[in-house]
Amino acid sequence: MEAALVSPIPLEEFEASATDIDLAVTLPPGAYTRADFHDFELAAVFDRSWLCVGRVDEIPEPGDYFTTTLPGGEKVIVARDKQHNVNVMSSVCQHRGMCVTAPAKRERDSWYAEPGEQRGNVRTFRCPYHWWTYDLDGRLLGAPDMNHRSDFERSSIRLPALACEVWNGFIFANFDTDAEPLAPQVAKATELLENYHLSEMVSTPRDMLADLPFNWKIMVENFMEGYHNDRLHHDLYDLAKGDDPELENLTAGHMSFEYEPGSGVIAGWGRTAHRDRGLNPTQRGLFPPIATLTDEERWRMCYVCVPPSLLMGVSTDSAFWFLVTPTGPETFTLSMSFVFPRSTVELKLFDQVFRQHVAGVDLFNNEDLPANIATQMGLRSRYAPRGPLARGDLFLAQFNTWLLERYRAAEAA
Ligand code: FES
Ligand SMILES: [Fe+2]
Known part of the structure; x- marks a missing residue:
């Protein structure tokens, strides 16, 4: 308890x-x-x-996304999917935990620094580490070389979702997925x-x-x-x-x-x-x-x-x-x-x-x-x-x- x-x-x-x-x-x-x-x-x-994370017009097109850090240090992705829905989800890869939006390559002088926030347009979120690939709404689409595991069920894995609601063009997220609507x-x-x-x-x-x-x-x-x-x-x-x-x-x-x-x-x-x-x-x-x-x-x-x-x-x-x-x-x-x-x-x-x-x-x-x-x-x-x-x-x-x-x-x- x-x-x-x-x-x-x-x-x-x-x-x-x-x-x-x-x-x-x-x-x-x-x-x-x-x-x-x-x-x-x-x-x-x-x-x-309900925590405001930004505006819908900051991600107007499918595939548009930005990352942000919520209180408590949680790293999240705010993304518009192909159905034009806005999603807020953790950026923590459900394989071994790398933040999937972190760049794979860095300049030598920033090798040891935490990556900053990212934004852009993507078709999917592919974790740079072992290439687990997630859809724009967070569902796992593919994970290379995992077929040897009988307990691996791709459809049950996703980037953890936060509750999401849009009000007056502002995007709100809530860690409590049972929260009363805003x-x-x-x-x-x-x-x-x-x-x-x-x-x-x-x-x-x-x-x-x-x-x-x-x-x-x-x-x-x-x-x-x-x-x-x-x-x-x-x-x-x-x-x-x-x-x-x-x-x-x-x-x-x-x-x-x-x-x-x-x-x-x-x-x-x-x-x-x-x-x-x-x-x-x-x-x-x-x-x-x-x-x-x-x-x-x-x-x-x-x-x-x-x-x-x-x-x-x-x-x-x-x-x-x-x-x-x-x-x-x-x-x-x-x-x-x-x-x-x-x-x-x-x-x-x-x-x-x-x-x-x-x-x-x-x-x-x-x-x-x-x-x-x-x-x-x-x-x-x-x-x-x-x-x-x-x-x-x-x-x-x-x-x-x-x-x-x-x-x-x-x-x-
Ligand atoms: S940590 Fe993301 S694919 Fe392995
Ligand atoms: Fe003032």
Whole structure:
């Protein structure tokens, strides 16, 4: 029997963080620093949740694939098969364990380094070691010279499959192949984003920041909370207010978030001070607005978190999305990309304007990433607080509730 999971930080200590925003405090600092808690979290959260691995438009044709590394270090392949289905499977060969997508030959100066992620188009996945060959959906097609074994049954062997589901063009995988489907858990966000037609958008090449030195939850919190926007980013906001200062919603004029207990998404939006806001110093979107938005939607920035891995900011001309993959208790890898309507990427000067668009988002990253690193430093301290949350931190109380639900479910399983 599998040993029951037990959090090394008693779950009662989390209750004060997962409550009404006017009472909630930050998580126990050990949740951001302790290796034993990180192991618990990998098993309690990442082994059982839908993890975003990328976009369908990154593998448009049959045979297109890319590899990625999931939390806990699992190497997986994301591939489109001949029936156009998207598959997520382990890249570990079921003969003697070589990663089947690793290149057979390497340059002399990288003989001893682990191979990096791969992408390309293939007819099959053939393990370079002994040439066991797998179909694009992971089934074993052939294994040379194995007929001498009476117990060798080719049809029972495959690259281990993860559960896979596509939502709004984003590919999600789950180690738990009996997991409840994702779509009903994210219905709120499906409704919020309907007119943006994200599933038809196309992605820009990803930017990867490996092993950033802070806990993955600090990234999620910083991305989603609105309390810091015109403080940490006051210089960017001084030119023109990004959000409507008159609005008296729950979060002091920034944005309002919704989370229903048991749900798989935390989504919110803020009313902007003018139509078609963009995240650059002009505060104006640089590309044509998405044609299908209502007038009301043209005054919004939407923020969507499908925890634990996908963060998305949606403006009226595009969206940007971040994938968060913990690599240790105090490190994670951040993968960043944008999606645009196809008509936008086909504009003649798209590349030139896109550089300005990226530079605008980078202005925020340039302030957020150092703040996050310094927060991790503080959370290691003996003086680390369980600080009171502000209303602009509303997202944090909701995220903490989402986390505690998963921690509790793991202990109860
Ligand atoms: S390890 Fe893959 S074929 Fe032997
Ligand atoms: Fe920020």
